[in-house]
Amino acid sequence: MRFGVLFDIHVMYILFRKLWIILIMSANAAMSETSSSTMLQLKESVGFSYSATNLFLDLIRGERAITVAFNSYMDVMSSSDSRVSFRSVEPIVVSYVGFGICVVLGLLFAILMPLAGLVFCCARCCGKCGGRVQLMDSKKDPCKRTAYTICVLLIVTVQLVAVVLAFINNFLLHEALVNPDPKIGALSQLNLSILETEQALREMFKMSMNTSSVNLDDQKTRFMSLVDGGLREFQSEFIRKSNANLVLNPIGELQNTVRDFSVNSEDPTLLKHFSDSFVQLSHKLPSIREDLISTLDSNCRLELHLRCSKLMHLAQTKLELRFKVDQFQFEEASVFIDQLQRHQNELENLNEFNTTLNGLADVVNRAIVNDLDRAWTDLANSPSTREKLARSFEQYLNQIYHFLGNLQVQLHELSVHSNPSFLKLVEFSLYGGIALLCVPILILLLIYLGLCFGICGRRPYEEAGVCNRGVGANLLLAGVGFVFLFSTLLMVFCTILFIFGGPLQTEACRYLTGRVPDGPKKLDDYVHNSLQLLIENIRRNTKLRQQQQQQQGHGQMNGSTSVYSDTHSLELALNISRARLTDAILTRCRNEPFVDAISGGQLTWPVLYEPIQAILEELINSFKGVNLIAPLSQTVQLCTDMLNRVDFVASANFSITTKQMGLPLTYIDDLQGYLIELRSLQIPQLDAPIAALMQQVVSLDRLREQTRNVYAKLDSIPGLRLHLQQQFSMFNEHLATAVKITMDVGLKKLRPLLERELQLAVIATWRDIPCYSLHVAAKRSVDAVCVTTLMPLNAFWAGLGLALWLFIPLIIFAVKLASLYRKTEKYSSDYEEPDYISYQGFYMRPSSDYQVAPQKSRNKNRQHKGYSLVPQPC
Structure with a gap:
């Protein structure tokens, strides 16, 4: 234990020596400048306190976005309800619950600590809380005394470290406000940052007017592809506005119908097969009917006579073809199909209309490509254009320079060399902080002295010797009394600094310094x-x-x-x-040029609109001058001529044949049912006629519906041709109006695209302009506020607050330790024997006038074997 105490005393000596050096440096701050290297070393030595403070602030603030609380605040302010529900303010409460708890605890500490001190003093005056001392050690008191001493030493050592760190940060905060060295002083850092920002902006502006060395091939390819995409959209818009689909759909239907009758296709083959089969059937059906009738007449059994007569009558009256061969127009259909096959290529040429529509974007592109190339070359390589574009920013740069100049003047007026009031305020804050921190230093000194006297003194009433344990107990209680007296002042000051510095760190500086990722x-x-x-x-x-x-x-x-x-x-x-x-x-300017750093180089500025206006108007005029009516009119005329050359289609009429194909080939509507009834007679001689009817009539009747569809296609061709001619005529009539409307709509969509891409073309030429110097200047200004000034401030209240909160366990252990230091006599096993009085207890006890309270008799109320309980005097 003695070795640990000596070690703590050595640590205390080192801390006090550093504190003394700081006090001397603070006292001479106005008369001599501290070397920059010493200040930087001192700043690095307390860097861990900055990290600890930031960790604490991140813990109580969390990672909830600032906008969550701001959105809730705006909703509450805009709400018409006078009563605010907890749900509406819950995001604000959750976001700042840590700060709220810390502030409430600080206020409770400031209010309750002096009240607790008053109660403690009253209790001791009444003999409570250690006010009535037992002069004899119990068996466990030496162990308790050792344990409490170690705990108090550890707590006081931590407090001393925290207070010394607060001293150092108080001095660093003072130097940040008055030191002219930019490495140390915040105001000088801000002043240097302003100068560097102005210089960086001037260099960037000068480089923006020089010839660019950036390869713009990729940018030009992207520019052309985007323009082409805009023209493709314009083409699609024209197809919609002009109702070109009303022409394209009939063209497709007509071409598909004609393709169905091409050489070796299915429909002509089916029609020829049906024609040949029908001709053969017209020759064979009479003989098949005669065989069927004769078989029924000669081979029908008696019990089937009525059925046979009925079936024979149907065969005689209805088993014959409904139509003749010439009624199906087989020859006319064959000739018409041959003509379609000869003119199929001409009908395929109707695709020229679709090709022309899909080539409108290429027509416009070819018309304006030279202007696009000339505009690109002018923007990318013309020094006069680049200077004109750069001059468009000059007005805004002058405003920035004016703002920075005013800020520099204000900083100069705020500096200690120009503003005596500010100097007095800074000096007052320095010496006020030192005076404030001297209070906990005094308390810790009393506690340390109390521990020293308590450890080296054997008993409080020895007549000789320097160390007196009773003096140690008094010093401990004196330190406790000072804690109760000054805790409110210290905690109120600490809470005010916490309210000012904590939110500034969590809501702004931890993002600006990159402490939070991204x-x-x-x-x-x-x-x-x-x-x-x-x-x-x-x-x-x-x-x-x-x-x-x-x-x-x-x-x-x-x-x-x-x-x-x-x-x-x-x-x-x-x-x-x-x-x-x-x-x-x-962040991004550290490794990227300014253009890429700002939104990946895809940001446009309205200020660039005026310099590129002339180039943009030339492109718009070129777009308006494109003649789209001529190629479309030529294509419509070409397609109309093609349709006129196939005028033979108009004479084709297969509507009657199509209707006839909807009826059965014979007058027996259900021929297959008729054959089923014949089979039900079970006459073997009927198998041959039935098979002939199935093969010749029923099979051909099954092809009738397919053949009917072929005739329907042939009959639809004249109508499709006529409808297509009408649609071409209507399209040609409304062509000029459709082109004008589509041009207007296309310009509304294409103009912003061209404007944006031209601005991006300008910006792309500035990709060789670095912004690292601007990054350094901005980083210096952020460090001046968030590191040089705010970090010492936050570390100051953090160290002071830690020392104050450690006073609570210190009071408990110090009071208990003071009671143990007041014990008069050591513990002895002789006290356990009855009727035995210690020699030292009898002859060396203190005088009665010094005794605070009369001590009870040492006789123990113990019952031994063979003895009766002896009543003790009151």
Whole structure:
């Protein structure tokens, strides 16, 4: 135990020595400058406190997005209900429950600690809480004394480390505000960052006017492919607007019908087979009928006579062909099919109309390709055009320079060399922090002295010797008293700093510094979503107010102009947020050029519209000058001539034959049923006539429906030709109107595409412009605020807060240890024997006037074997 105590004392000596050095440096801060290397080493030595503080803040804040709480806040503010439900504010509560708990605990600590001290003092005055001391050690007291001493040593050592870190961070915060070295001072870092930002922007602007060295072949290929895609969409739009499908569909139907009658196709073969079979049937059917009748007349049994007579009568009257051979127009159909086969190629040439329609995009592309190449060359290689485009940003750059200049002037006015009030405030914060931290240092010093006296002193009332354990107990209680006195002041100050520095770290700096993965990108998304939600909320509320005023008869809102201006400024900020500038500058500019860093090079700026306006108008005029009517009119005329050359189609008429094919070949409607009745007679001599009828008549009757479809196709060809001629005529009449309408619609869609691609062409020429210097300047400004200034501030309240919260277990152990230090006599086994009084207890006991309370007799109420219980005096 003595070795551990000596080790802790050595640690305490080192910490106090460092603290003393810091105090000397702080005292001489206004008179002499501390070397930068020493300050940087001091800053690195407390770096672990920054990490610990950030871990604590991340723990209590969590990873919920900022927009979750912001959305809930906007919903609550825009709600018409006066009562707010917990569900509506639940995201806010969940997001900041950690901060709320810490603030509440800090306030409870500040309120309850002095009350607890008052109760503690009253209790000790009444003899409670160690106020009435037992002068003799119990058997376990030495062990307790050792354990409590070690616990107090550990707690006080941790507190001392925390307070020393708070001292160091207080000094670093002071140096961040006053030191002129950019490596240490935050204001000097910001000033240097402004100068570097101006220089980086000027270099980028100068490079944007120089000739580009970027290979733009891939960009040009992409540009041409996108333009071609836009023209393909224009072509599809023209087909829809002109109702070209009303022409294309009849062309396809006519061509498909004619293809069905090409050489060696199925339909002509079927028609020829049916014709030959029908001619043969017309010759064979009379003999088959005579055989059937004679067989029924001579071979029918007596019991079947009535049935045979009925069947024989049907054969005599109805078993004959319904139509003659010439009624089916076999010759006319054969001649018509031969003519179709000879003119099939001419009908196939009707595809020229479809080819012309699908080639409209190529026609437009060929008409404007030279202008596109000239525009691309002008944008990519013309120094005058590049300078003109770069000059379009000059106005905005001047505004940025003006803003940076004003910011630099304000920083100069805020510096300690130009603003005595700010210097006084900084010095007051430094020495006020030192004075505030001296309170816990005094408390810890009292505790350490109490431990030293308590460890080296054997008993509190020795007449000789320097170490006195009773003095140690008094020092411990003195430290406890100071804790009760100053805890409220310390905790209130710590809580105020926590409320200021904690949210700033969790809501902004941890994203800007990249502590959160993809932090700058997430912050850009949060800002963009919040602005979008804010604009939507303003518009919704404005619309609701206008509706309410209109219902009340007050007309339009008088403040619509101001609302519009506010929304316009927010929309401007929203458009800027789409560029993801934070992520681009703080992350992507480290390894990528500025164009690729901002949205992958696919971002366009409205400011570029004016410089490319002349080039854009030339392309639009070239597009308008394309003559689409001429090729389409020529194609329509060509197709009409083709249809006129097949005028033989108009004379074809197979409608009667088609209707006749819908009837059975014989007058017996159900010939197959008739044959079934013949089989049911079970006359063997009827097998041959039945087989002949099945083979000749029934099989041919089954082909009748298919042959009817062939005649229907032949009969539809004249109607298809006439319908197609009418559609060509209507298409040609409305062609000019359709072209004009489609041109207007196409320009509305193609103009933004050309504008965007021309801007991207300009931007592509700036891919050789680096932005690493801009990244360094922005990173320096972020470090100045979030690292150089905010980190010491957060580490200050973290160290002070840790020391304050450790006062709670320290009070408990210190009070118990003080009671143990006041024990007068060591534990002895002789006290266990009855009627035995210790020599030291009898002769070396303190005088009665020093005794706080009369001690009870040492006689033990113990019952031994053979003895009766002796009453003890009260």
